[in-house]
Amino acid sequence: MVNYIWVPIGVGLLAVLFAAYLAFYVLRRDTGTPGMQKIAKAIFAGATAFLNRQYRTIAMLSVLAAVLVACALAFLGQGSQADKINLAWHTAVAFLVGAFCSGVSGYIGMYVAVQSNSRVASAARRSLGEALVVSLRGGAVSGFLVVALSLLGVSILFLLFGGLAQPGIAPSLIIGFAFGASFVALFAQLGGGIYTKAADVGADLVGKVEASIPEDDPRNPAVIADLVGDNVGDCAGRGADLFESTAAENIGTMVLGVTLFQATGNVGWMLFPLVLGAFGIIASAIGVLYIRASAVVEPDKASGRDPSQIAMNQLNIGYYITCAISVIGVFVGSYLLVGQSNVAANMGIPAWVWYGLAGCVGILMSIAFVFITQYYTAGTWRPVREIAESAITGPATTILSGITIGFECVVMPVLAICIALGVSYFLGSQVHMPVALQQQGIINVSGIFGTAVATVGMLMSCSYILAMDTFGPITDNAGGISEMGGQAESVRDITDALDSVGNTTKALTKGYGLGSAALAAFLLFSAYLDVLYSFKHNPAVYRVDLANITIFIAALIGVTLIFFFCSLAIRAVSTAAKAMIEEVRRQFREQPNIMAEKEEDRVDPDYARCVDISTNGALRAMVLPGAIAVLTPIAVGVILGPQAAAGLLMVGTMGGIVVALFLNNGGGAWDNAKKYIEAGFLRVNVKGQVVDASDPDGIVLGKKSEAHKAGVIGDTVGDPFKDTAGPSLHVLIKLLSTITLVLAPLYYFLHP
């Protein structure tokens, strides 16, 4: 049974090859006109300059963290001195491997994404279909690399750390991998998120508002930094985020699986996430390959249908295919791994079917999240329309209605999470695990494992979702390159349509990332309690009792950490943006020829300096929020003990889920309300009352109206919400889990 470990390793390697094939497919396309190439090169130079410096900083921090963790575990760990040192060096190595894999997948994915930009812009000169396929495949390089490296990293460490001989020991040695991934993800997401919004705000406030030049205008010194930001924030950041999700979820499930392995002798329970993850990669690959240029109805033959709708439909079909194949994969995987198991279950239905159904719950939950996110952030529904309409009465009402929507939008996703957790737990509980603690009614391992399988199911489509996500910045940049390269309107229509699809897919991925983090949260808590039990052998560790004042205080600190972290992240954007604003103003002042009337008098602004300032600002600004995020749970665990750390973790996670939903969806809704106004859908009658968006007699309140100005203010407020603080919270809540998991021996040493 343990030989099934070769499935994820084999599929992981194939996925790397597949990513290479996709990269090759994209890179051999033509790179467009010299004008396009020039801009693409500038973006590429800026992005690599930032990532090089960012990853250098992160690498130093990672080595420092690895050394500190190793020392803490070696001196203040559990068991004999040999045990301590054994755990310490394994954890440190796993940490560094996790950090390295996360960095590599982010880096290569970003490389290909940046290279895809001009190729998509060039393909858009020929057809919508070709542009769609090139951008999706360019994005898929990152998607498959992230998931494959996460799977390979865990599987190979499992092999190297003696998983074949002692499968029950290996998972506890590779927990460091998840912590390494989290650690890198936190700084990658924070740094990228701060960079992108500082550049965006700087470019908009001085360029659009003060100098009155359009978006993506080559005269704006910050324009390249802005385009670079889309890549380093969205691509690299979200890649690191989901790398962390899959790593944490795989390892958490394996830790839970150890208990089941020890009780049943079947190592299949431990390999569940890896094998199903491998099947998910296959399902995602089929989904990506299904989308072909020939199936896309070109705009000139579409009899007026919206090209972005056509493109979105294609992506949706690919997603549904991925989900459908995942369902098959869940059942096949369950059968192969635990089908032979003679574990009893209710109603005469075998265990593998119950867990197969639990996996389906996860897949359904991912679809539910996609729909709910669309409802709250797409212009066709009430929330965005409500914000757009409130823009008529000015910025204050725009902000208030966005915050109202943001607070409201928490409800449906949380109910979806609660239902998914409850149902998958119920399905899992139908299996009677021969675990002593379960038979004594202390924990319900089979139910918890049900939630783990649901998380695995949800994350099976991860590669596909990530491909759609990276599609976002690629098409965004392609639009910028078309605009700056002075392409014909028909070409820009295609890139604009893809860009608008990209905005939707980026929002969906955030919803998906958060949903999977929320679903994984419960299994990660449980894994932590399992680890504590392995030291203490006292069932009391399974109680995280809020009526205990220490745990109560820790929990309160957990919610507070979420708010404080958001404050620091948003403030970091303001700080970095201020430097950018001053630099853009300086360039306009000192080199008036940037804005010269005649084309031939014009000089290029100094793009590189803006890129540099954004880079420095982002790297400096990411340190404080990152440090607070890492040190608070450690301080609580060290001072108040392991159960208090669990309380902080759980309630902090709940707060994080809710606040991240507020920030992501609120920000997304403001963004799309502005776009709704720009598209001319906000119409009023002579009395000033709102009429239907398609009413031909309606007076359009479009670009440059007062309502549009209010919409722009809403969008600016929402930017750091949805692109810096919100996504960083996803990472933070997983980081809380992985830190506590790794440092459990230390907390227990100090509070035996």
Add this chain to the structure above:
Amino acid sequence: MVNYIWVPIGVGLLAVLFAAYLAFYVLRRDTGTPGMQKIAKAIFAGATAFLNRQYRTIAMLSVLAAVLVACALAFLGQGSQADKINLAWHTAVAFLVGAFCSGVSGYIGMYVAVQSNSRVASAARRSLGEALVVSLRGGAVSGFLVVALSLLGVSILFLLFGGLAQPGIAPSLIIGFAFGASFVALFAQLGGGIYTKAADVGADLVGKVEASIPEDDPRNPAVIADLVGDNVGDCAGRGADLFESTAAENIGTMVLGVTLFQATGNVGWMLFPLVLGAFGIIASAIGVLYIRASAVVEPDKASGRDPSQIAMNQLNIGYYITCAISVIGVFVGSYLLVGQSNVAANMGIPAWVWYGLAGCVGILMSIAFVFITQYYTAGTWRPVREIAESAITGPATTILSGITIGFECVVMPVLAICIALGVSYFLGSQVHMPVALQQQGIINVSGIFGTAVATVGMLMSCSYILAMDTFGPITDNAGGISEMGGQAESVRDITDALDSVGNTTKALTKGYGLGSAALAAFLLFSAYLDVLYSFKHNPAVYRVDLANITIFIAALIGVTLIFFFCSLAIRAVSTAAKAMIEEVRRQFREQPNIMAEKEEDRVDPDYARCVDISTNGALRAMVLPGAIAVLTPIAVGVILGPQAAAGLLMVGTMGGIVVALFLNNGGGAWDNAKKYIEAGFLRVNVKGQVVDASDPDGIVLGKKSEAHKAGVIGDTVGDPFKDTAGPSLHVLIKLLSTITLVLAPLYYFLHP
């Protein structure tokens, strides 16, 4: 010992007499010029019209709720049928008494406050000192009535429900009193909060922005509604809020005290909150009486000192006197009640000293909250200055920096709460209660009682704080009456100074209300678990285990409820404001003579119609958020069981504390940032960089500057935060506790 029950009854009755004396003192003052009287009458008519209709609605809802609760307890309660019916009717009666007392104290307090307005405006023509004393004493009527009626209600019900004969039974019968108080408070705060902000936004957006007339201008049709709003939102709302606080805290502590009474035979443990509360009234009365007109340095003799600073100093001195006497009261009370108790305690220090110290922790915490709130909302410190400076770059950065400050300001209060909880628990734990469950290590009753005594200590200054709070709307209205009555500038300087002090004290009271709610939260949970134990006699009820999936889900729903409730509350303001905006526009359109150039052509706008529209809007809009707040915890308790209800309660409370801090302080900081700009403190040099507020070379960015416009937008966004959603959350978190306390028998019946 049980005869000490006459202390709170005696002091309560004296406090009612004292309130009557204060009311008499205020009412016999002159009511100013005919112009002042006319406006004061209009405000009075509007406020009573609103309160009459509001309390009629609330009365109907209360009777309905009382019947439903009684039926639920009579049919689905615990024990024999006689027990069930006994509990049911006692609870229903206590509920109605609580509701009635809350309503009466709100109503009379508001009556006197509204009557004080014109008297303060008139007194300001004579001196600052007289105006200060009249407004404080006018506010104190409400303050003493609220606390006295709360104390009398609980004490007399205790007597009537057999407290002398069976002190161990009575507390469980009067829990309904706290629920009744919460129920009324929820709707009073929501209705008042919606009313005040709908009127304010309507008056500002059409009057100030569209018609460009100053604030409090008599030509604005919504101006009276706006002044009415200050009374019904701030006076009546906060009064109901703190009535609920004291009621819930008194009853919760008495429920805890039952366990100690049963173990020690000393009923003093149960009477703790009542007797100390009585001493607190005495301390507050001395504090209020200490402030005399003769001690105030008049502006003409103040050699340039800021009159608002002089007034604030006086109020602070009164507050410190109250706190100092409270410290004495805590120790005297502890000694009288439990000094003879032969309960062992550590270090040879008797129990009454340990609990006296715990009470001091609460008093210190109230002072800490006052300082922290000042730091975040007063213009002299970094947070407000930071927001004011960000207004230079426009509304988007103003909003972002306000939200940054709002998120940040959570940290210090939460740390203060954690320290106060931890220290008072530690102090209490030094006492060795002869309680079996404590000796078995299942619960730590003495520690929990320590937190209860800290809460009692914090609430001792409640009357004084409420007097300062109601001082706010009185001086605000007095300012409006002076402005509209065309008083001389020297008079308006005095009312303006008092108004600005009132803004500070209103913010402080919110902080105080929230701090006491947070401190009370832990003891209310514990009381709930005690009630569950009294049915189940199983120590497992004392575990609220987040690792249990049902409790985890309930907890997640708890945080979500907080966000959803805020969304509904803010949306309610927008809805009600929209109706107001349309009405003001209609009046300006249909009756142009309101704005006639010549004084003699002018006609008065139809104030009453605006008052009516605000009233209808607020009453309609308060129902949905109120219903969601009441029904969600019931639904969770009924469906998921009593332990899940505890999870919702605890994590919902944590979320509520943090979100309310964010809303209150964020909103307060925006408000004061606007005032900071209006006061001319925001100055820049020629390069546009911010310079010191006192720099004589600085260019002042004051009223009508772009920065000021951005500041006004921030203030408008903050209005429903700090005056509707935030204060309603205070009420909500206590409501969660009182609902679960009252319905515990039902939850247990359904999930035995």
